[in-house]
Amino acid sequence: MIVELINTGSELLLGRTLNTHQQWLGRQLADRGYVVSRQVTVADEGRAIQQAVRESLGRADLILVTGGLGPTSDDLTRELIAEVLGKPLREDPAIVAELRRYFAARNRPMPARNLVQAQVPEGARVLANRNGTAPGLAMKVAAGERAQWLILLPGPPRELQPMFLEQVVPLLERELPAEGFVCHTLRTSGLGESALAELIDAPLQPLIAEGLELGYCARPGLVDVRLAARGGAAAGIVARAEALVLPLLAGHVYADDEVDLETTLIRELTERGQTLALAESCTGGLLAHRLTNVPGASAVLLAGLVTYANAAKERFAGVPAELLAAHGAVSEPVARALAEGARRATGADYAVAITGIAGPGGGTPDKPVGTVFLAVSDAAGTDVIPQRHQFDRVTFKEVTTQQALNLLWRRVRAG
Amino acid sequence: MIVELINTGSELLLGRTLNTHQQWLGRQLADRGYVVSRQVTVADEGRAIQQAVRESLGRADLILVTGGLGPTSDDLTRELIAEVLGKPLREDPAIVAELRRYFAARNRPMPARNLVQAQVPEGARVLANRNGTAPGLAMKVAAGERAQWLILLPGPPRELQPMFLEQVVPLLERELPAEGFVCHTLRTSGLGESALAELIDAPLQPLIAEGLELGYCARPGLVDVRLAARGGAAAGIVARAEALVLPLLAGHVYADDEVDLETTLIRELTERGQTLALAESCTGGLLAHRLTNVPGASAVLLAGLVTYANAAKERFAGVPAELLAAHGAVSEPVARALAEGARRATGADYAVAITGIAGPGGGTPDKPVGTVFLAVSDAAGTDVIPQRHQFDRVTFKEVTTQQALNLLWRRVRAG
Numbered sequence A, B: 001m002i003v004e005l006i007n008t009g010s011e012l013l014l015g016r017t018l019n020t021h022q023q024w025l026g027r028q029l030a031d032r033g034y035v036v037s038r039q040v041t042v043a044d045e046g047r048a049i050q051q052a053v054r055e056s057l058g059r060a061d062l063i064l065v066t067g068g069l070g071p072t073s074d075d076l077t078r079e080l081i082a083e084v085l086g087k088p089l090r091e092d093p094a095i096v097a098e099l100r101r102y103f104a105a106r107n108r109p110m111p112a113r114n115l116v117q118a119q120v121p122e123g124a125r126v127l128a129n130r131n132g133t134a135p136g137l138a139m140k141v142a143a144g145e146r147a148q149w150l151i152l153l154p155g156p157p158r159e160l161q162p163m164f165l166e167q168v169v170p171l172l173e174r175e176l177p178a179e180g181f182v183c184h185t186l187r188t189s190g191l192g193e194s195a196l197a198e199l200i201d202a203p204l205q206p207l208i209a210e211g212l213e214l215g216y217c218a219r220p221g222l223v224d225v226r227l228a229a230r231g232g233a234a235a236g237i238v239a240r241a242e243a244l245v246l247p248l249l250a251g252h253v254y255a256d257d258e259v260d261l262e263t264t265l266i267r268e269l270t271e272r273g274q275t276l277a278l279a280e281s282c283t284g285g286l287l288a289h290r291l292t293n294v295p296g297a298s299a300v301l302l303a304g305l306v307t308y309a310n311a312a313k314e315r316f317a318g319v320p321a322e323l324l325a326a327h328g329a330v331s332e333p334v335a336r337a338l339a340e341g342a343r344r345a346t347g348a349d350y351a352v353a354i355t356g357i358a359g360p361g362g363g364t365p366d367k368p369v370g371t372v373f374l375a376v377s378d379a380a381g382t383d384v385i386p387q388r389h390q391f392d393r394v395t396f397k398e399v400t401t402q403q404a405l406n407l408l409w410r411r412v413r414a415g
Helices: A020-031 A046-057 A077-085 A093-105 A112-118 A157-175 A193-209 A234-248 A261-272 A286-292 A310-317 A321-327 A332-346 A393-414 B020-031 B046-057 B077-085 B093-105 B112-118 B157-175 B193-210 B234-248 B261-272 B286-292 B310-317 B321-327 B332-346 B393-414
Strands: A003-008 A036-042 A062-066 A089-091 A119-121 A125-127 A136-143 A146-153 A181-189 A213-219 A222-230 A253-256 A276-280 A301-306 A350-356 A371-378 A381-388 B003-008 B036-042 B062-066 B089-091 B119-121 B125-127 B136-143 B146-153 B181-189 B213-219 B222-230 B253-256 B276-280 B301-306 B350-356 B371-378 B381-388
Touching: A003 A020, A003 A046, A020 A036, A020 A062, A020 A157, A020 A181, A036 A046, A046 A062, A046 A077, A046 A146, A062 A157, A077 A089, A077 A119, A077 A136, A077 A146, A089 A093, A093 A112, A112 A119, A112 B193, A119 A136, A125 A157, A136 A157, A146 A157, A181 A234, A181 A393, A193 A213, A193 A222, A193 A234, A193 B112, A222 A234, A253 A261, A261 A286, A261 A393, A276 A286, A276 A310, A276 A332, A286 A301, A286 A393, A286 B286, A301 A310, A301 A332, A301 B310, A310 A321, A310 A332, A310 B301, A310 B332, A321 A332, A332 A350, A332 A371, A332 A381, A332 B310, A350 A393, A371 A393, A381 A393, B003 B020, B003 B046, B020 B036, B020 B062, B020 B157, B020 B181, B036 B046, B046 B062, B046 B077, B046 B146, B062 B157, B077 B089, B077 B119, B077 B136, B077 B146, B089 B093, B093 B112, B112 B119, B119 B136, B125 B157, B136 B157, B146 B157, B181 B234, B181 B393, B193 B213, B193 B222, B193 B234, B222 B234, B253 B261, B261 B286, B261 B393, B276 B286, B276 B310, B276 B332, B286 B301, B286 B393, B301 B310, B301 B332, B310 B321, B310 B332, B321 B332, B332 B350, B332 B371, B332 B381, B350 B393, B371 B393, B381 B393
Parallel strands: A003 A036, A003 A062, A062 A146, A276 A301, A276 A350, B003 B036, B003 B062, B062 B146, B276 B301, B276 B350
Antiparallel strands: A036 B036, A089 A119, A125 A136, A136 A146, A181 A222, A181 A253, A213 A222, A301 B301, A350 A371, A371 A381, B089 B119, B125 B136, B136 B146, B181 B222, B181 B253, B213 B222, B350 B371, B371 B381
């Protein structure tokens, strides 16, 4: 089955908006056996949208189009696609009623232009939008023997996502059942991409001959290894590949892709009834943010202290002023004192502390930009590791918090 | 000039990785007058990459390809493109020497497979990679009258971005000078997309006739209005459009796209020599994270307290236990006490506090999921606003912190 994704939106091409649909839909589809083989972004412009849809109709069994269903002058997708399919647009009274209800519930008058959202190409199924005004559309396109499906979804993620999960998924399972596809990603740290490939490429060759698809994706300080296969034997091939690879990468795999490390940590600590406190300086709250993205984090995280100023390190984490004066805020002793102080001040079982220089300013010859100390503390003691991460500010924060999660994970597993 | 972007990488189609290149390159190119008219993602798979490059060669003046230059078995771009162009690959001794230096500097042996990265199609210019091992390539493709450029860039953002800025931009300015393009985005809050369009669409019609491109992009609680134009008159058209629109949207525009609100706030407070403290509960550090993404935030932000547990609210922000018992943590009085306590504990000029229920758990009939109180405090007093944001957890955090930034911005401007 050939699946293609068309994202419409000039804001995507102009770089004003990140294309999160590509990732979200790609993932949701792949996990159900529909692997997107081509994704294209075109501007909110008639000819470009029509050309992209025509090209995909010539190749694909399933085509998803996102965006361009809103009420404004740059939302053209509905009409343009009706034109490509040669179907007239009809006003759908149920959508009109729904639009009136939507605005009435919000005590707002309905702008007249919203009525364009009630226009439906003949024969299309309407996908209700419970988070906005633009309904989606699903159209079966008769093209000789094959049944092709063209599905139009609204642009805002909080409208698109529930519509896809609640209405598109059941439709696909019924109308276009997928072949098996299994994909598993091992997330590793501590090995470069080529060093990693030298360890596992050769041993995996026999499985590659059986249909294993092997992929790598390098990020700062991390490499993901993707193991995938299709068809009836897919699950077995991926499981054998994983069994073969895991011992070769012992100690380097920190998570699999079903669960990120934040979630693993919150689950594990919740099960044990243990708690956590944080003291962050240069990562500015990102570590707390990542952990609190996990539902239920409040059972584990007592407090995160973003002790940016020295006075905050003293007041909230009890770091002695003399220690700060003697070693500077970015130092092994201060990292240790921050972790121990955060643990003491909150009574948490574990504390993690980070102090460093994210840059671009603030570096010295002694402690250049990128210098950072990470500490983890529990009843058994405190470990501090010095690092140097020479990245831009945002990457620095990402890499450093990832490392802090790894550090905590190793301590929790050992405990 | 027609510009197309090809992203290679199965991890993008499988939704394992977010396509940040599309946004970053799209933005960088557009700001310099090269507007991407089509972006496509294809798998790391020979036929798909070659087909995409052939299609783009048939249409575009400038083609950028990202990814697939690494040392592993799924990095195929270099060879495949040499084949499309009919050029032989040659080993480049300068790249070999650079690779040896790279590994020597890191005290690591060079894996033999890295040598594939020294293979260069005949006639290509090598783009040095100062953050990794994969060099980029720039190739002038002779196609009759037109000069076409095909540029290959490595996948990791921290390799691609400096290579683009330092080597590709000067090359483009020399070899493919761009026509004028001006794009300005006004970020608004408080108006729906269609209400906003009803305010500004009609007045802008004369400018649209002169070439103004008007676009909208809705996000949770926010709508971006994009004003763009091309050619010699572009700057004037966009400036006139902005002058016309701004009074119509008075009070709703919170930032323009050159500068986000975090940056505006940090700059403004730095200039005034004023300081800030935060106390966050349900947003879990995201507000601190957003503000500390701005270089120089340390001059302004004294501390961020992620007071997740009630005990942390008492200890770090001095919220009285009786107040928590009487009203609950998610309440107007506790939001007020958090802001005033954070200000008192740090001596900051301003404090912002957030307390609420991000969900999915923790709601009650009285205070359902999404209930949140935001407070801002300075010497003149404390304001608290109650809100209800019924989104998923991650969107809730985004919308709520955006609103907290707006609240602080209004208070700072009034001060």
